[in-house]
Amino acid sequence: MTDIQTHEHDVVVIGAGGAGLRAAIEARAQGGRVALVCKSLLGKAHTVMAEGGAAAALGTVIQQDNTRVHFRDTMRGGKMHNNWRMAQIHAEEAPDRIRELEAWGALFDRTADGRINQRPFGGHTYERLAHVGDRTGLEMIRVLQDKAVHSGVDVFMECTVIKMPVASGHAAGALAYFRETGRFVLFAAKAVVLATGGIGKAWQITSNSWEYTGDGHFLAYDAGAELIDMEFVQFHPTGMVWPPSVRGILVTEGVRGEGGVLRNAAGERFMFRYIPAMFKGDFAETEPEADAWASGDRMKNRRPPELLTRDVVAKAIVKEIQEGRGSPHGGVFLDIASKRPADFIQRKLPSMYHQFKELAGVDITKEPMEIGPTTHYVMGGVKVDAETQMSTLPGLFAAGELAGGMHGANRLGGNSLSDLLVFGRRAGLHAARFAQQHGRPPAVPEEDVGAATQAVLAPFERTGGENPFAVQQALQALMQAHAGIVRDQTGLERALPELDKLRRRAARVSVSGSREYNPGWHTAIDLWSQLTVSEMTVRAALERRESRGAHTRGDYPDQDDAQARIQIVLKRDGERMTVRREAQPEIPPDLLKMIKEGA
Numbered sequence: 199m200t201d202i203q204t205h206e207h208d209v210v211v212i213g214a215g216g217a218g219l220r221a222a223i224e225a226r227a228q229g230g231r232v233a234l235v236c237k238s239l240l241g242k243a244h245t246v247m248a249e250g251g252a253a254a255a256l257g258t259v260i261q262q263d264n265t266r267v268h269f270r271d272t273m274r275g276g277k278m279h280n281n282w283r284m285a286q287i288h289a290e291e292a293p294d295r296i297r298e299l300e301a302w303g304a305l306f307d308r309t310a311d312g313r314i315n316q317r318p319f320g321g322h323t324y325e326r327l328a329h330v331g332d333r334t335g336l337e338m339i340r341v342l343q344d345k346a347v348h349s350g351v352d353v354f355m356e357c358t359v360i361k362m363p364v365a366s367g368h369a370a371g372a373l374a375y376f377r378e379t380g381r382f383v384l385f386a387a388k389a390v391v392l393a394t395g396g397i398g399k400a401w402q403i404t405s406n407s408w409e410y411t412g413d414g415h416f417l418a419y420d421a422g423a424e425l426i427d428m429e430f431v432q433f434h435p436t437g438m439v440w441p442p443s444v445r446g447i448l449v450t451e452g453v454r455g456e457g458g459v460l461r462n463a464a465g466e467r468f469m470f471r472y473i474p475a476m477f478k479g480d481f482a483e484t485e486p487e488a489d490a491w492a493s494g495d496r497m498k499n500r501r502p503p504e505l506l507t508r509d510v511v512a513k514a515i516v517k518e519i520q521e522g523r524g525s526p527h528g529g530v531f532l533d534i535a536s537k538r539p540a541d542f543i544q545r546k547l548p549s550m551y552h553q554f555k556e557l558a559g560v561d562i563t564k565e566p567m568e569i570g571p572t573t574h575y576v577m578g579g580v581k582v583d584a585e586t587q588m589s590t591l592p593g594l595f596a597a598g599e600l601a602g603g604m605h606g607a608n609r610l611g612g613n614s615l616s617d618l619l620v621f622g623r624r625a626g627l628h629a630a631r632f633a634q635q636h637g638r639p640p641a642v643p644e645e646d647v648g649a650a651t652q653a654v655l656a657p658f659e660r661t662g663g664e665n666p667f668a669v670q671q672a673l674q675a676l677m678q679a680h681a682g683i684v685r686d687q688t689g690l691e692r693a694l695p696e697l698d699k700l701r702r703r704a705a706r707v708s709v710s711g712s713r714e715y716n717p718g719w720h721t722a723i724d725l726w727s728q729l730t731v732s733e734m735t736v737r738a739a740l741e742r743r744e745s746r747g748a749h750t751r752g753d754y755p756d757q758d759d760a761q762a763r764i765q766i767v768l769k770r771d772g773e774r775m776t777v778r779r780e781a782q783p784e785i786p787p788d789l790l791k792m793i794k795e796g797a
């Protein structure tokens with residue numbers, strides 16, 4: 199280990215998106231030394247891509263909104279599978295976190311009387327998303343990054359963590375390499391916060407960037423922590439479908455929030471036919487009522503069915519396409535041009551306007567967009583304690599998209615950005631407290647470091663092996679085909695031996711060139727995370743024999759209420775992935791009544 203650079207901190211935070219930054223700020227505020235390690239440049243995390251906004255019951259637009267309604271919407275959106283305590287904490291603390299962000303310098307869009315403006319989004323009863331046009335994530339990252347740097351957090355950029363060593367039964371830090379030089383670095387720490395985001399790059403059609411290879415899920419699993427809910431992968435209803443080079447890029451739900459409607463090839467506004475029993479009575483049943491709501495008459499009319507939860511809208515779109523009512527390139531139409539004036543669209547949705555103009559040659563102020571579902575978000579992740587965000591491995595905390603439980607079987611749009619702030623803060627706080635209670639960082643076993651560095655350097659030792667990108671593409675095709683929006687036992691069972699084959703192929707890839715900025719080598723390393731998270735999704739999806747939220751089984755099309763509170767828990771046992779079912783704590787009767795009958 200003598201040639202490996204070593205740093206010692208109280209807390210090391212892995213990931214510099216909204217969750218990691220907020221955790222680092224809080225841990226630093228407790229007085230300890232904090233390292234923030236990220237795979238890309240600071241400011242380039244996934245959070246920066248977030249468009250529509252952050253959900254918090256501020257009640258600035260509709261005064262009736264409150265944290266109980268937000269909690270209820272989140273539980274109903276998550277199909278009652280959520281960790282109810284996380285959903286409650288989230289709803290209660292989100293308004294303070296948004297106001298805090300504003301106090302730190304975030305410039306949200308304003309109402310006419312100068313308060314934070316809020317826009318409607320799918321599954322939210324009232325206008326609830328604080329936003330900055332359709333570039334909310336950019337503003338959030340800008341503010342958090344400034345705050346973290348000025349708080350004295352030590353930042354290590356373009357530094358990819360490959361292993362989280364465990365010593366004396368505790369998380370003991372992180373082993374990483376710098377992408378620029380390929381050199382290894384060890385962060386010894388008393389507590390670790392993981393905040394590495396999602397897994398969507400394991401599918402072919404995705405809104406996610408190159409970074410979403412599920413590294414944190416793999417690192418936690420490898421270190422011995424439990425993961426939950428990995429069958430719940432969200433397919434966002436609206437991704438671009440044409441031209442092929444941009445397929446999957448997100449079209450924000452903000453388009454529907456600002457009045458956009460969905461139509462099939464016959465021009466029919468089909469969502470009126472897809473209102474599920476759970477939401478009957480909450481949504482407009484005719485076009486005139488939906489249009490009256492969209493024009494601003496919100497208290498007398500119900501919301502348009504385009505604002506149903508994402509799982510419902512995505513499945514409706516798939517059905518329209520399957521039944522032959524799709525658009526020319528295999529999607530359906532999203533139309534805001536016929537509903538809003540051009541200057542409004544350009545002001546409220548500037549990124550969407552440019553995205554379609556530049557990438558597809560479509561002027562969304564004049565023509566409809568062609569859209570279809572795209573892999574977007576993973577509800578599953580590291581199992582954490584609702585109050586502290588500590589995982590089942592002592593000293594390891596998790597927050598953001600990587601942590602499981604909060605969103606249940608389906609996440610509501612806007613609830614991720616507020617989740618990052620609420621639980622990022624809690625993870626940082628409790629990691630710092632954990633560090634204060636423990637003396638020096640536990641000594642990292644030298645043999646673990648040696649074995650890990652040797653394993654990641656192995657592709658350089660081999661010659662004539664396969665290209666890592668070929669294996670990655672084969673994996674994406676496999677997951678798209680067998681673990682996509684609708685799955686069944688036959689397809690999932692077929693995927694398991696195929697994943698084994700891909701593992702064997704991944705073990706034989708070779709790379710050439712040096713260790714400096716070598717994308718082939720980086721992909722060879724990422725493959726291990728991608729293969730592991732893919733296996734998690736396939737095994738958990740096989741185990742859940744019902745359809746719930748984002749998990750749709752063609753062979754078990756109905757929701758089975760007996761399974762609502764059953765969680766699929768995954769854990770490593772040597773080389774084997776174990777799968778078990780566990781009942782979650784019951785929702786307290788007063789809250790259950792409120793969710794069922796109204797807040």
Ligand SMILES: Cc1cc2nc3c(=O)[nH]c(=O)nc-3n(C[C@H](O)[C@H](O)[C@H](O)COP(=O)(O)OP(=O)(O)OC[C@H]3O[C@@H](n4cnc5c(N)ncnc54)[C@H](O)[C@@H]3O)c2cc1C
Pocket residue numbers: 212213214215216217218235236237238242243244245246247248249250251252253334335357358359360393394395396405406407409413414448574575597598599600611612613614615616618
């Ligand atoms: C296009 C798009 C639009 C969205 N719009 C919204 C929205 O409007 N509202 C909303 O609520 N949600 C939205 N989401 C979802 C939301 O943006 C994400 O869920 C959220 O930003 C995740 O934040 P995070 O902090 O968990 O992870 P990220 O922001 O992705 O950060 C992950 C960090 O981990 C680092 N990392 C990863 N692996 C490693 C490793 N091995 N070693 C070191 N560092 C590592 C990365 O470099 C990065 O810094 C959107 C998502 C997309 C893709």
